[in-house]
Amino acid sequence: MSAPGPFTELLLRRGAEIRSQIQQQGLKMPFTEVLELHTGDLQAMRQKPITFLRQVSAACTYSPLLNDPTLPSDVKQRARTILASCPGNSIGCYGEAGGILVVRNSVAKYLEQRDGGIPADPENIFLFNGTLRGLSFILKFLMATYNSERTGILVPVPSSLACRRIITLLGGAALPYQLDEQSGWTVWSEELRRVQEEGCVSCRPRVLYVVNPGSPTGHVMDRACMERIIRFAADEGLLLLADEGHPGDVYSGSLQLLSFKRVLHEMGPEFSSVVEFMSFNSISKGHIGESGVRGCYMEVLNVDPTVLSHFRSMVATFVTCSLPAQIAMEVATNPPDPGDPSYPLFQAEKQESVGKLAAKSQLTEEMLNRVPGMHCAPIHSGIYAFPRIELPARAREVSAALGQPPDVFYCLRLLQDTGYLLAPGEEFGQKDGTAHFRMTFAVPIKELTLALEKIVDFHQRFIAEFS
Structure with missing residues (x-):
């Protein structure tokens, strides 16, 4: 929050x-x-935590539970797998910079399933303690990389004030583009163009930030809107930075939450191999709702190899995602499979x-x-x-x-x-x-x-x- x-x-x-x-x-x-309805915290508002997630987290934290006969066998197996990837089989270790491999592998597998088989490379996945931490790091990295010019970031409104605050704090320029309420909070190319051109007066626009599903609007972008955004980013050479949700957390059965990566891929190589792209998702949202654990993954695509190498070095130097957050992320992206003892309750x-x-x-x-x-x-x-x-x-x-x-x-x-x-x-x-x-x-x-x-x-x- x-x-x-x-x-x-x-x-x-x-x-x-x-x-x-x-x-x-x-x-x-x-x-x-006085009742505060201005903000939301799912578990504070009495959404029940996911049992499988809590059980795996507990077994990783207190290893004697691995011998507890009351814990399902898949819980204990998952905890052992995670602990085996930690130095000393303990979540008290530092772990790998950017996230331990078993968690990044689970995130990559989740992304591949989400996107209909489009491959995801664990080496291009990084874990952070929350979306704002990840967003702050990437924006700081970009502004340091291009420190000769003030960096402009196109930001949707209405949206959370936090992103605009971070940009201002880091010395960048937040360039708000207005979502069209009359059309279901969609994004129009003309509005992006207007903001881009006006921004060039005071800064160098380099990033197009999108949020899907929207917050606080609750809308989900359709394919046409996403394609407009991707084409604009490609035409202007902007990094596309997407804060995305989980497809299972959409309330209309007839509505599909597409990922920008999937749409980018389906638009063909002229876009999928060119547009620089970074995507976020966190465990604070939807049915997981673990806001206090502060876990977030980021996937990076099409970033210049030299820049990506420097980015990895900066992550290794300055970023460590806590192991409890990584455990929750592993379970959130790798839930029980059909036939597993914990599957019926999880579903x-x-x-x-x-x-x-x-x-x-x-x-x-x-x-x-x-x-x-x-x-x-x-x-x-x-x-x-x-x-x-x-x-x-x-x-x-x-x-x-x-x-x-x-x-x-x-x-x-x-x-x-x-x-x-x-x-x-x-x-x-x-x-x-x-x-x-x-x-x-x-x-x-x-x-x-x-x-x-x-x-x-x-x-x-x-x-x-x-x-």
């Missing part, structure tokens, strides 16, 4: 004040507690987690879209809704007089009236003149239903007050 931006920080401070007033001063409010837990999120995303979308002046685009993955809210002119006038963006004013009023803390869309980047909020739907279904009912009721009262 990244640190909140200034507007969410304002809401958090106000929430802390209200909480103190209720608990310490006995102030009577229309609610008894049941995965289906339960994805099924619950799918049901909650549908409930959220349906309830928000019933309200005049509120529109929630289809949510196909993730744990957030990012609805657009139409606010009356008078509400915008009041917010301007207070020096607050309209959706910040709206979220502050909602917090005061309901006790629900949401994140204003201004934090994530949004088209001028629009207003949004981000809320998680990962909470238990009863709590979510009550929250949605109160948010809908507040919205109707807010519109009536300022109309």
